[in-house]
Amino acid sequence: MAADIWSVADLLRGDYKRHEYGAVILPFTLMRRLDAVMVDTRQAVRDRDAALPASLTNRQKPLESAAGRPFYNVSRQNFATIASDPTNKSVVAKNLRDYVNGFSPVVREVLDRFRFDETIARLADAKLLYLVVSRFAQIDELDKLKSHDMGYVFEHLIRKFAEDSNETAGEHFTPREVIKLMVNLLVAPDADADVIAGPGQVINIYDPACGTGGMLTAAADHLRSLNDGAQVFLYGQELNPESWAICQAEMLLRGQQGDIKLGNSFSQDRFTGRRFDYMLANPPFGVEWKKVKDDVDREAELGYAGRFGAGLPRINDGSFLFLQNMISKMERVEGKGARIAIVFNGSPLFTGAAESGESNIRRWILENDWLEGIVALPDQLFYNTGISTYFWILSNRKPAKLAGKVILLDARDQSVKMRKSLGDKRKQISDAQIDHVSKLYVRALEVAGDPENPDHGKVKIFGTRDFGYHRITVERPLKQRFEITEDTLLALTEAKALAKWDGRQKLVEALHDAIGSVWRTKEEATSELLAAAMAGGASLPGTAAHLKAFWNAVAVSDPAGEVQLHKGKPIPDPDLRDFENVPLDEDIHTYFTREVTPHVPDAWIDEEKTKVGYEIPFTRHFYVYTPPRPLAEIDAELKDLEAQIQKLLGEVTA
Known part of the structure; x- marks a missing residue:
């Protein structure tokens, strides 16, 4: 068609x-x-x-x-x-x-x-x-054509148009099998619960980047398959007018109750004050939000009274803005609570240092115990990118058995090769694999606790605080010697901080005869440099700023040099400054004594610079070391290839 x-x-x-x-x-x-x-x-x-x-x-x-x-x-x-x-x-x-x-x-x-x-x-x-x-x-x-099949028709057409205009096709739609798995993970824990299966249920679903509506309609169909008596209302917002129009038309064809709005979810929230039972989204990866920065900044200033109180991500990736928007619309726990599923690339897992916008958002989510699980997907699943992607599953009504816990599920091997690629999409997830991953997620605690289970290595359970850390600043003392060289005098001549000091040229001339002099302590250097300056009719700088510039030119870092002090305390050397991430529940001084002191005994922690950060290093927890092949095996393979090449060359010559 x-x-x-x-x-x-x-x-x-x-x-x-x-x-x-x-x-x-x-x-x-x-x-x-x-x-x-x-x-x-x-x-x-x-x-x-x-x-x-x-x-x-x-x-x-x-x-x-x-x-x-x-x-x-x-x-x-x-x-x-x-x-x-x-x-x-x-x-x-x-x-x-x-x-x-x-x-x-x-x-x-x-x-x-x-x-x-x-x-x-x-x-x-x-x-x-x-x-x-x-x-x-x-x-x-x-x-x-059923709505599901008509969705395929529109998606095929949009992909063709997007490719021809060099647009990002993935901004418009998501592969249907990915949607199916996403909806399963979103809904599976509630399949037999009253929030779905109970009589007379009214279920509200929301997508802040709904595109042509594929996720919304798939979610609605799945919920009705679990309870055909449920009233399902669909709500969405879409920035692209053409995608909005297609979505709106499909809602009409389905006779679907709800509301699809046109506009930017960041700057034009069309559902202010509304709350939803289920939310799902596949926002465009790495979307820049510079155009709406003023609107976002104004709302962020409202703190948690607005949608972006936890922090703002980098200007070139609005992923966490979408998620914060969705969290602000979760149905309250006193009601039915809410569940969220969103597709991210790897960036939101770890981008941003301690107390950056991204880290603070992760901290807010984890400390509120909203993150239920993260599922790693195969690469090459999407039409516009071959990178690895992840489902984040969140809920404000996690079951008691998952309280304070987070599921990490590695489903990167759950795919089959497509006979014909579509853009960057070369893999798809089969129905059997969707069923397997869905059941594995629901049974995550059981599988993670059973070393005999064949999927045991694919599931790991962590506490929410396991992803937190203290970022400590490790300082080492500034050690210096002092000397006069040609480079020293050139540095004094060119120092911008001394440009307006009238005595600079006289001092440089007075110190010329001291070239080659070296002092191990600042006290010795001060005494002899002052004498040399006075002998030449000059003086050392009189202001703190000028004096600092002078010593910057004369001093040289030296591991065997004198430790520099200020008010009796060592001055830290910025070139030797280092950082350590200490697990949140470990005492930083115990860690420091064990991991740092044996290697650098003179180091110390700058307590005032200690920060709290959160990151989720997913791949680190599922890394499998593959040892290199034995050299003898590689050598034998090379010799075999060489023999084949020689044989081919002989045939060509003959």
Whole structure:
């Protein structure tokens, strides 16, 4: 079906550039899908519209009732009639506009986002409108596709358009099997719980970067499979107008209750004050938020009264802004609580030093015991990147057995090679693997505690504080000798800090005869340098700033030199400064005595610079050492290859 629709591009070549095809094909696909679905009630809607009083301004509800769905079209046109007269192609634009204007308001808004009226005018000017409408009229069975399959159609088309315009296709959608696994992990622990299975359940789901809505609809379908009596409401926000329009149209086709908003989730929160039971998202990796920095900064100043109170990440990666936004919308524990699933690359696991924005956000999440688990996924799963990705699963109602604990699950080997790659996507997760990983996550504690289990090495359980550390600053004393060399005098001549000191040139001239002198202590150096300066009619600098610049030129770091003191305490050498990360629950002085003192006995901790940080070094916990092959084996292989090459060369020569 997607290939059939894509063939319309053949008509556009020459009059449209490749990256412009989407502005034509996507809205026509939407309309043709709607047109096919409306066949059974089209005449009933027309009859109801004709029967309503002309004075009635709000006709939407009775017409939706006649249509049996939340959209309708009162026009006498359809795809079969718009271009029905090949001898009079000039009326196609008129018929098509009449058809568009006959749609219910929400559909017209969707088409407006595609600037569809401009598309009609351009196609008409290029004498392509009749051909395009006729081609779409021939595309059958769009009404028979389930929403899931129609999602595949749209995703295939969007990927093609994104590739042709050098856009990031992955910003628009997520592979369906990845969504399925994500939804399973989000919902699996609740499958038999009252929050899903209980009678009369009302479940609200939210995605702050919903794209074409694939995650939302997959979550809704899964929840209904667990409880067909549940009322599921879908809420989402999307920045891209075309993706928003497709998502909105699919919600209409499904008759789905909820609300999809257009706008930037960082700067234009369309769901302020709303709370949700389940949330999931695949935000674009490494998205820069410079354009909305002022808005984000203003909200961050509100502290925890806003969405970004825990801290702000680097300007070139807004991943943690999405997550903080979602956490702010968790249904309160006093109600039903909430669960969150989000796709990240590796950066949010460890980027940012202690007390940086990222570290503080991780600390906030872990100290509140919201992080339930992280699942490492295979690489090459996504259309626009081959990098490794991770599911983060969070909840404010973790089961008692997981209180204070975090699951790390390594599912990087759970994939199969695709017969044909799609962009950077060369692997997919099979249904059997999805089922396996889902069950493994639910049984994580059991598997981690059973060394005999074949998946034991794939699951590890940590305490939330295991990811915290104290970053201590290790100082060593500044040791120096003092000397006068040609380089010393050049440094004095060029020192910016001495530029406005009138006595510099005289001092340099006075010290010229002292070239080659070396002193082991500052006291000796001071005495002799002062004498040399006075003998030459000069003096040493009188202000603290000038004097500091003078000693910076004269002093030389020397491990065997004199320890420099200030008010009786050693001055730290910035070039020897080092840092150590000490596990949060270990005493820093015990650690220092064991790990540092034996190697550098004169070192000390600068207590005032100690910071608290949090990171999740996932791969470190699942690293498997593979020893190198024996040299004899490598040598034998090289000799075999050499023999094969010699044989081939002999055949060529012969």
